[in-house]
Amino acid sequence: MEKAVIDQLMEYCTTNHLLPINDNQSSSKKHHSTETALVKVHNDIRASMDNQEITFFILLDLSAAFDTINQILMMNILGNDFGIVGVVKRWFKSFLDERQQRVIIKQ
Numbered sequence: 001m002e003k004a005v006i007d008q009l010m011e012y013c014t015t016n017h018l019l020p021i022n023d024n025q026s027s028s029k030k031h032h033s034t035e036t037a038l039v040k041v042h043n044d045i046r047a048s049m050d051n052q053e054i055t056f057f058i059l060l061d062l063s064a065a066f067d068t069i070n071q072i073l074m075m076n077i078l079g080n081d082f083g084i085v086g087v088v089k090r091w092f093k094s095f096l097d098e099r100q101q102r103v104i105i106k107q
Contacts, residue, residue, distance in 0.1 A: 016083075018082055045057060071093075071096055071097075075093055078092060
């Protein structure tokens with residue numbers, strides 16, 4: 001279900017030019033993945049080294065970043081900036097409300 005939603009949302013955003021143009025963004029783009037992002041970073045570092053430039057590489061762990069998003073603000077942005085309203089907006093809200101994950105390991 002999530003895959004169908006993201007495909008439709010990305011098509012809607014692309015058709016209506018709602019996403020910023022950023023060639024470095026790999027998330028949810030067709031033919032882009034973590035691997036393509038890593039290849040780009042690796043290539044950029046190698047090019048800088050070849051040009052004898054000083055290169056800094058900083059890694060951030062954003063694995064829990066979604067937990068820090070203000071959901072009220074995000075819902076307002078979906079409605080005001082992206083035109084997502086009505087049933088679709090309520091679906092997003094219900095999908096995000098009190099969302100929890102857990103891992104169960106059988107012993």
